[in-house]
Amino acid sequence: MKGIIFTEFTEMVEDKFGFEVADEIISSSNLPSGGAYTAVGTYEFDEMVQLVSNLSKNTGIAVGDLLFTFGDHLFGRFFSIYPHFFEGKQNSFEFLSELEDYIHVEVLKLYPDAQLPAITTEIAPDGNSMKMSYKSSRKMGNLALGLMTGCARHFKEDITVEKISEDDEGTVVNFLLTKK
Numbered sequence: 001m002k003g004i005i006f007t008e009f010t011e012m013v014e015d016k017f018g019f020e021v022a023d024e025i026i027s028s029s030n031l032p033s034g035g036a037y038t039a040v041g042t043y044e045f046d047e048m049v050q051l052v053s054n055l056s057k058n059t060g061i062a063v064g065d066l067l068f069t070f071g072d073h074l075f076g077r078f079f080s081i082y083p084h085f086f087e088g089k090q091n092s093f094e095f096l097s098e099l100e101d102y103i104h105v106e107v108l109k110l111y112p113d114a115q116l117p118a119i120t121t122e123i124a125p126d127g128n129s130m131k132m133s134y135k136s137s138r139k140m141g142n143l144a145l146g147l148m149t150g151c152a153r154h155f156k157e158d159i160t161v162e163k164i165s166e167d168d169e170g171t172v173v174n175f176l177l178t179k180k
Contacts, residue, residue, distance in 0.1 A: 001048055001138075002111050003041035004081075005074075009048065010037065012073045013055060025054040042113060045138055064142040071146020072153075079154055092155045092177070093130050096148065097121045117144070131164075132175045141166060141173030148177060 013022040026035035029050040033043050052070075056063045079086055085103050089095040099119045107114055117136035124130065134144045145161060152159040158180040165174045 001043055001045045002039075002114050003037045003043060004039040006037035006041075006043055006048065006051075007039050008074055008077050009051060009070055010035075011077075012070055013051075016069070016073075017055070017059060021055070021058055025051055025058055028054050028058075040111075067140060067142035068146040068149070071143040071148075072150040073146075074143075075147045075150025075154060086154075090155075092148075092151045092157050092159055093121075093123055093127070095151060095155070096130065096132060096177075097123060127179075129176060129178045132177065134173045134175070135171060137171055139170035141170055144173065145175065148175065152177075 010022055010026075013025065029035070029047070031047050031050065033041075033047060037043060052063055052066055055061070055066055059066075061069075085106065086095065089098070096119075099121070104116045104119070107116060115138075117134050117138070117140075119135075120133045122131045132148070134141055141163065145163065148159075148161045152161065160176075160178045160180060162176050162178075163173055164176045166172070
């Protein structure tokens with residue numbers, strides 16, 4: 001997993017829960033990296049699992065809710081760090097429909113070893129709803145849900161995002177985004 005995800009997660013924890021909590025979840029985890037992350041580094045996915053699990057234990061907030069919160073935070077950070085991905089995009093559906101064929105392609109140019117989820121989208125003919133499918137062995141559908149929510153907020157749109165189906169393992173999650 002790319003280091004930027006770890007550095008942004010740590011920043012979110014520090015901002016929302018304090019430096020002490022961030023230090024506690026790192027020290028209570030068995031991290032090969034020791035919790036020292038760089039944005040361009042690559043780290044084991046298990047480190048993120050440990051950090052999120054320990055944050056859940058520390059705060060009493062469910063892992064799924066923490067992943068959602070992180071996804072929402074992460075979208076705003078992506079806009080700050082990678083503004084060129086947003087150029088010319090007028091709304092959430094336009095942006096999200098280009099994830100797989102444009103944004104993920106560009107991310108792989110920056111980080112060739114990145115392991116990205118597979119995303120498919122289908123906008124309804126009336127343009128008021130969109131189906132999105134998330135596929136990843138990492139089972140982070142709630143992170144994707146938070147990212148989509150952050151996207152709607154970024155574009156100042158009133159959009160409901162809901163999970164409409166999820167396989168038993170959480171590797172395939174289907175969402176419905178509906179404009180209000």
